[in-house]
Amino acid sequence: MLKLYGFDVSNYYNMLKLAMAIKGIEYEAVVTYPNQTPEYLAICPTGKVPALETEDGVLIETNVIMEYLDELSPEKPLIPGTAYERARVRELMKMIELYIELPARRCHTEAFWGVPVHEQTKTEVKRALLNGMQALSRAASFSPYLAGDKLTGADIFFLYSASLASVVAKKLFDIDLLAEAPGSKELFAKLNAMPEVQAIAKDTKAAQPEFEAYLAKAFAKAK
Structure with missing residues (x-):
């Protein structure tokens, strides 16, 4: 199964959540904040999110992943036409x-x-x-x-x-x-007004406290 690394307050992560919801693609969500740990860098070379782990390897950059999803599931294309x-x-x-x-x-x-x-x-x-x-x-x-x-x-x-x-x-x-x-x-x-978008908005709201705690630690380290 696909694994999507990221967190629910990230707009780029939510772009891919919506894309997969529209297409009906199942995936495992792996809550991940941007980091430079050796473990995550071994998965994502930039340490950023989102990243998509496939059976063939990991893809990064939202637009690239969206095009991959279109090829994986062409029935409902998000980049359609001629x-x-x-x-x-x-x-x-x-x-x-x-x-x-x-x-x-x-x-x-x-x-x-x-x-x-x-x-x-x-x-x-x-x-x-x-x-x-x-x-x-x-x-x-x-x-x-x-x-x-x-x-x-x-x-x-x-x-x-x-x-x-x-x-x-x-x-x-x-x-x-x-x-x-x-x-x-x-x-x-x-x-x-789309149900998929409203569901993602609920996830974002629920994830906000944890994200604020993450930011507080990040800002404290930066001082």
Whole structure:
């Protein structure tokens, strides 16, 4: 059976949980926080999560794992269509990761845990988030999903990236980030109404106390 390493507060981990729930793929969840122990590095070369252990070996990077899941279970593809259509889904996934997810992550410590980041960093992140969401608005169709009338991996990336980026934008800059891409609020509501997404949200809430304890130890070591 597949083993998925990660933890329920990780948005990247939850992307894969949702992908496998949609596809009906069974797996064993192995609760793991990012670490550099020899034991985990022997499994995952970066020490990060998520990682997926298969019978052939371990895969890392969420987009790579999602493509593997499509090949493993092609009945409900998350990157569907013609060669061009599949490339467009991958393009949207990459845009969300590079121009929304990663910029917002630079300010997670202040937005979620009250650990300040440099003002220059915040200035750069604010500009990047606005540019990123506006670019997504131009590239995506929102009809009703990002790539058209079918849910794809791009929508999964959007759900679990825009949710955190929107908090960063609101808390630090008083910006309604979803307003920068007409149709995104409706899509966000549609995705959050899915039973699979609601089940993952419950798991996230239940895992929050343990994650906060983990962070407290990490921040204490960093001082």
